[in-house]
Amino acid sequence: MGAMAAACALALIFALALTRAAPAGPRATPAGQPVSQAAGTDAAEDCDAPEKQTLSPSDADGRTIEEIKNRKGEKRKLIVGVDQNSYRWGYRDPNGGESGTLEGFDIDLVHRIAEDILGDRDAVQFKAIPTDQRIPAIQAGRVDMVVRTMTINCDRIKDVAFSAPYFKTGQQVLAPKSAPIEGYDETLADQEICTATGSTAYAKLEADKKAGRLPESTGIGTTVPNQLDCLVRLQLGEVDAVVTDGALAASQAAQDPTVELKGEAFTTEYYGVAMRKDADDMVRRVNRILVDFREDADGWQASYTKWLSATLKGDPSRSEPPAPEYLREN
Structure with a gap:
């Protein structure tokens, strides 16, 4: 377990360094994203x-x-x-x-x-x-x-x-094992979700919230340049869950044994x-x-x-x- 903790710590430090080194530009302002990069279900x-x-x-x-x-x-x-x-x-x-x-x-x-x-x-x-x-x-x-x-x-x-x-693959929810979140459903009420800027995950959340398919109290304003940055935010307790492709989420869960996939994939993507x-x-x-x-x-x-x-x-x-x-x- 000591080796695992050390590995996770190194991954955390590396990811934070990448975040700081990311090029300047819109980060947490999804509304400013070009329409062509925000791919939603309405498309x-x-x-x-x-x-x-x-x-x-x-x-x-x-x-x-x-x-x-x-x-x-x-x-x-x-x-x-x-x-x-x-x-x-x-x-x-x-x-x-x-x-x-x-x-x-x-x-x-x-x-x-x-x-x-x-x-x-x-x-x-x-x-x-x-x-x-x-x-x-x-x-x-x-x-x-x-x-x-x-x-x-x-x-x-x-x-x-x-x-x-x-x-x-398909979009899926990643959250701490101890979290009450059960999947992409009403258990996301009052939870803050992290996604990557310009990702299909954010566009899905945005479209579903507008359509009432996502609880009104679910926060979707946290976006980051790279998907791994969401795992860092989750580890730091700054967000409650991550939504990303299930294939990527599974790899993140393999990096951190305290988190897991919650529920099934709720989209089909290629x-x-x-x-x-x-x-x-x-x-x-x-x-x-x-x-x-x-x-x-x-x-x-x-x-x-x-x-x-x-x-x-x-x-x-x-x-x-x-x-x-x-x-x-x-």
Whole structure:
């Protein structure tokens, strides 16, 4: 238990340091978020099955891929926005020193993409991107893609292009084991909930509160740049619960034995690789890679078993996305 406490303390210190180092900008003012980044349930009226709005697979190189391949010397790398503090998704090996290796399910997928496009799984420049900066980083050309537990939804496909889904999850409540909270229900009355700025979790809470599906006394004003910051707030007693993707919540519960998932997932969501709207050749290529990633013995299942099986109770069928459909024509 001493080792566990020490590990949790180190995680807390690291997360607080990340929070302080986060770039300036709107933090706890969700009302100021661009509509395109606040993906709520109401957005479903604007499109049908956003996870299917992607292009068919192709091995062909196009303008986007050629530009990456033509980078010279040390710059000939795939530039990818990732997380570096989501346990078992994208995080630094705590035993790896100051420049510890990035590891996790998302990181495995990035290496697979780099190997296919550039012939070298390590030809990657990782950039740590806060939750609310994923879309701006793509639009500004700071990254070629984002692989960061990013939910495909109707608002986001207006701003970026997505691959086919590579993971299935849903929003869930994380709270202390001793808390009276039972799930996403009336037990959230008089409770303060933390979410990441620009996340689908916040948009769901906001939409449900406006529609009366969430108790009026539930507080949803605490938002943070990165999801792990919510776990820190919970540990410090500044909030009563966290709402995030169940896959991420399970990893956070694995980091802190005093918290647990409360109730079942109350949405169905899919993670996708996000790219520029005009990067059609990249979207098609990534979709081709995902087909192989799901079928190969050392692909999706192997990565799930290595990183997520323990935290998600070992049942991959609940997380594996459906067979992809490619309904986007251009």
